[in-house]
Amino acid sequence: MPAHSRAAVLPELTGDVVDLTAAVCDIPSVSGDETRLADAVEAALKPLGHLEVLRDGDSLVARTNLGRDHRVVIAGHIDTVPIKTNVPTWRETALDGTEELWGRGTVDMKGGVAVALHLAAVLTEPRWDITWVFYDHEEVAADDNGLRRLVANHPDWVSGDLAVLGEPTAGGIEGGCNGTLRAEIATTGRTAHSARAWRGVNAIHAAGEILDRLRAYTPREVDVDGLVYREGMSAVGVTGGIASNMIPDRCVVTVNYRFAPSLDPAGAEAHVRELFDGFDIEITDLAGGARPGLDDPLVQSFVESVTGVTGGAPGPKYGWTDVARFAELGIPAVNFGPGDPMLAHADDERCAVEEIRSCARALHTWLA
Template sequence: MPPALPDLTGDVVDLTAAICDIPSVSDDERALADAVEASLRPVGHLEVLRDGDALVARTDLGRPRRVIIAGHIDTVPVAGNLPTWRASAEDGTDELWGRGTVDMKGGVAVALHLAARLAAPRWDVTWVFYDHEEVAAEANGLGRLARHHPDWLAGDLALLGEPTGGGIEGGCNGTLRADVVATGRTAHSARAWRGVNAVHAAGEILDRLRSYRPREVEVDGLSYREGMNAVRITGGIASNMIPDRCVVTVNYRFAPSLSPSDAEAHVRELFDGFEVEVTDLAGGARPGLEDPLAAEFVAAVTAETGAEPVAKQGWTDVARFAELGVPAVNFGPGDPLLAHADDERCPVRQIRSCAAALEAWLT
């Protein structure tokens, strides 16, 4: 039997703690998916569907518009920070500590809480809880749903419960990873003049990165910061051999005004003269805040929190909704700078305020 979740309609902070306390590191989400399904099946106003460890629960009230509210149930590996605990910060703020409290089980708890509470929302709602967000893009559960069941993700606006500090973050940057390869010729290190050192040749790649100046790009009123960085270097065969190959892995975060093909062309131009192999590429998403339904949501959240929308600087699954033609924004509790941190923690008031703002808008 899956671990039991507390009453979904009860305290949303207790629900967050219970969800976090069921470990669900990527590739090991089954127990939490089973618990979510067991908790949603008895909710009479919802149709519950499942694909692998992804669950969809939706109303069918004949409303003229449909909103999608989504969140991933997996986390990065636990680092001695489960089970969760409550503690007060220096300023007296009540915080929930532990893996997943920020990224992003606070947002998942808000969605589960409201999915059970709201039998007659003003729009039909599709609640999505999916697996494998924290790993390679091809394994992503939301992407799998889009391939297998695109009709399950049909809607007029999507809200993704990624941590935003309780405000709205519009769109997201795209991301590209590429291996930039310097080549040489192997020789015995005692006779180095007979070879060509590929690790030394890779210095030119690093020089180009050092002199690169990333842009700050305004897109539909929000400012996105780009980045071009080496994130890994590999090379060498043995300690007494001149290496004939060195690979610098580069990560390019690009503004949503660029298409994936534009981003790839930019990277290839920057590293002209070197072999470039793109290993991962996902486009960004424009803010989408000009959509009337999104604008109404922004007004509701701003009234509750006083925070104006800002750009999402990382990549999130709002980009997948953008590919499906669904405007999407990020909205959830937790400081995104604490995502994946060993001291991951979320202010209790943010979990409650996100639930209150979303419930007010939906009703």
């Protein structure tokens, strides 16, 4: 029987969280191929009598039902980007003496998944009810996202008073996230032979006005619940041209707008349309952000408890993450997990062993 077809088995969840991280990473689960790991996670959680385990495709939910005053959702995706000779995992000692776990998924985000699995087994009587969410298809198209599917099909499975997404934050707290919008800003012209350019209208030349507006644009810095989110308005692509001897009649500048979570998607679209008034504009992608909700008492207790273990103060998440899906449900959400996000998806992806343990200790302290 091929090795990949054998059922995968995770080690005892209550054991060493770093060994568990390595085991989770060593089960390949590139987006679209998560079933084997999902099966292993389900098999490890099912025997735990204090948890109700639910499954939708390759997404799993395990939750306590103790009748506590609050419910906390701890979520993470089980898929990775493609593997490049970096599975199975291995350990190395860095020049500064730091022990590191190397391999695909150690940062994004199986360290966070392993922390959640470990605590799901250990915390049989948590101070609040907990919903543990392990979902598929995060690293690919949004339409396939397992958390999006759970929110759409089973919103009651993922409801709560606070959500913590185990995305890599180097062990710090990053609240909420910016929203993201992509737009195609088009110019039109008239074709002609380039030897008689005066007979045409060059659409690429006309795109200079779009770039001028971008160069003159000053992105905002917006305070949201005590965190300052930096926005961005950037050209990320230019397409145009027919042949090397023709004046082009169309040019498209693709613009990406990263907007603070104080602005809703409709407001973000209106801002882009105002900035590029006079041009043909097509919105090709739009996802709202998430407020961190730092004024919420439960979020405040999380921040106080976690920073007491890991140190540092919470900061904003400039990129978009799945915390935005919890925002759709009106749930304050933060990002917190082991791993340097600058190493996510890298061939030299690696995570400090102590960071995994520190995140596990911090969450345990707060939840217990």
